[in-house]
Amino acid sequence: SQQGEEDPQALSIQEGENATMNCSYKTSINNLQWYRQNSGRGLVHLILIRSNEREKHSGRLRVTLDTSKKSSSLLITASRAADTASYFCATGRNTDKLIFGTGTRLQVFP
């Protein structure tokens, strides 16, 4: 069963615009991670935020975590065509496996 659900399922924007994706999950977590997947390829880790953190930045990425609402958001600023991919959140607990959400498909038009 899926732990997380991303919203929206699909997002289309123009280059230069910001893209925001949301993730909701159901149980307590130790950390939440975001991954990117280019079509038909493996996933690439983007960022990890721990349950005691509220916000984290990495380059053009900004992740927020609200454990009271069991939700996270991923913001990609100044999007580029190369950002076109599917984005997944994944939740982790101490000795458990990572559980992935359903993903958001992002299309960035040049």
Add this chain to the structure above:
Amino acid sequence: KAGVTQTPRYLIKTRGQQVTLSCSPISGHRSVSWYQQTPGQGLQFLFEYFSETQRNKGNFPGRFSGRQFSNSRSEMNVSTLELGDSALYLCASSLAGTGNEKLFFGSGTQLSVL
């Protein structure tokens, strides 16, 4: 450092056959996890191996099995293939395999069952 290597990249089988997929983790990584990805179901966790022991298992039938060797390389096997087994099978490795680490994924094996 070489990344996670999965072989083969593509595979076509017919119903009833069996298949073995291979995964070589990043050097030094002792945990290998397997996921099945389909358009309708997203990424579903199959199992995780650490030091040759299966440590976690997802909700898949017994036709899906795996193993890990002493060099941390892992294989997964699907017996009596069904049409619904068509999917991208992803392998991921990490140092210790706890839920607190990031995973390094291979490019996957695209399995088509005809």
